[in-house]
Amino acid sequence: MRKLLGICCVLAVLLLTGCCTKHEWKEATCTEPKHCVKCGEIEGEPLGHDFQKATCTTGIHCRRCGMGMLDGQALGHTWTPRTLDKPKTCSVCGETEGEPISCTKYDLPVLSKEVDSMRFTPESIICGKNGEDRIYIYDYDEKLINTIDIATDESCAWSQCVIRWGLTETETAIVTTCIDSSNDCKICMYNARGEKTGEAHTTVVLPEGEENIKPYNLCASRYVSFYPSSYDGNASVNPLILVDVQENCLADPNMEFDFETFVNRNISSCQDAPIIANQYAFIRARDGRYGYLNKRYSYTEALYQDATNFNSAGYALVSNDGKSYDLIDLDLNVVGTACVEGDKAHWEGDTVFVVRKDGVYTYYSFK
Numbered sequence: 322m323r324k325l326l327g328i329c330c331v332l333a334v335l336l337l338t339g340c341c342t343k344h345e346w347k348e349a350t351c352t353e354p355k356h357c358v359k360c361g362e363i364e365g366e367p368l369g370h371d372f373q374k375a376t377c378t379t380g381i382h383c384r385r386c387g388m389g390m391l392d393g394q395a396l397g398h399t400w401t402p403r404t405l406d407k408p409k410t411c412s413v414c415g416e417t418e419g420e421p422i423s424c425t426k427y428d429l430p431v432l433s434k435e436v437d438s439m440r441f442t443p444e445s446i447i448c449g450k451n452g453e454d455r456i457y458i459y460d461y462d463e464k465l466i467n468t469i470d471i472a473t474d475e476s477c478a479w480s481q482c483v484i485r486w487g488l489t490e491t492e493t494a495i496v497t498t499c500i501d502s503s504n505d506c507k508i509c510m511y512n513a514r515g516e517k518t519g520e521a522h523t524t525v526v527l528p529e530g531e532e533n534i535k536p537y538n539l540c541a542s543r544y545v546s547f548y549p550s551s552y553d554g555n556a557s558v559n560p561l562i563l564v565d566v567q568e569n570c571l572a573d574p575n576m577e578f579d580f581e582t583f584v585n586r587n588i589s590s591c592q593d594a595p596i597i598a599n600q601y602a603f604i605r606a607r608d609g610r611y612g613y614l615n616k617r618y619s620y621t622e623a624l625y626q627d628a629t630n631f632n633s634a635g636y637a638l639v640s641n642d643g644k645s646y647d648l649i650d651l652d653l654n655v656v657g658t659a660c661v662e663g664d665k666a667h668w669e670g671d672t673v674f675v676v677r678k679d680g681v682y683t684y685y686s687f688k
């Protein structure tokens with residue numbers, strides 16, 4: 322009994338002093354000091370958090386335990402636009418996304434000599450030869466892939482063809498009309514490879530004194546309209562024929578346009594301006610030939626000695642010395658410096674810029 326009492330006393334003393342025979346230490350953490358898990362004895366201080374500043378992809382957080390601050394949200398990348406040399410790049414961390422702008426150069430030595438007019442689509446070159454009622458369609462290797470006769474039959478009294486340029490949201494690239502002496506009008510629609518995509522018939526009576534019709538790209542992404550040849554561009558005159566190239570059919574010439582469509586129609590008749598995501602975007606050369614206008618910028622005044630308007634990928638060529646051209650994007654960032662040499666540049670179709678140097682034309686596509 323005495324012995325037992327003695328052991329109890331020793332235990333009591335041990336408990337009171339907090340000592341154990343062998344401590345079991347747990348290392349200090351951000352919030353707890355080093356301590357013994359058995360007896361709770363403490364050594365030193367808590368380490369405190371080791372905070373890392375917010376980065377593009379992580380918010381403020383402790384490097385050691387991962388604890389985040391309340392406002393510890395990631396900053397997000399600070400993107401600079403892609404250029405001819407570099408993909409879209411984060412100016413803070415260097416992360417990249419996508420590919421650099423691709424630039425393709427086309428010399429087209431044969432076509433440049435043999436045809437009088439060229440319109441470029443992403444997959445073909447639509448060509449006209451002087452005095453011929455026929456359209457030739459080539460691929461970019463200058464191989465003939467199709468022809469289309471504008472006057473499709475003998476009875477055609479007068480005919481007209483329109484090649485749509487501007488952004489092709491639809492397949493239809495070419496519309497031909499053929500009107501015979503009994504006022505029957507046949508309208509044919511073709512895709513960019515020259516394959517027929519639709520045909521429609523209507524009756525067209527020309528106003529007295531008119532001898533022919535005249536096509537307009539109306540709302541470049543959707544409608545093509547045909548007016549009497551004396552049409553002066555007054556939008557209040559309804560067209561004789563209105564073709565809906567999105568649906569490959571005739572549209573009602575008396576249809577009412579909503580305001581946005583109406584505005585687009587008027588702007589599109591100024592220049593062969595493309596519609597980019599329903600925004601008009603074109604820039605203005607010092608001589609006032611082009612205006613730059615879209616919903617974000619409303620209007621920006623003359624900027625360059627020479628400028629093309631924007632292509633469907635949202636790029637334009639601009640020159641300040643008439644010798645070399647920079648490439649700019651829709652936000653007017655220069656994304657390619659002195660990338661093309663020439664004394665005159667314009668846009669031909671929705672994909673290709675044409676640059677003239679010493680009288681020789683070279684074609685470039687920037688995507």
Ligand SMILES: [Zn+2]
Nearest residue numbers: 341344357360
């Ligand atoms: Zn202990």
Ligand SMILES: [Zn+2]
Nearest residue numbers: 351370383386
């Ligand atoms: Zn921590």
Ligand SMILES: [Zn+2]
Nearest residue numbers: 377398411414
């Ligand atoms: Zn970043």
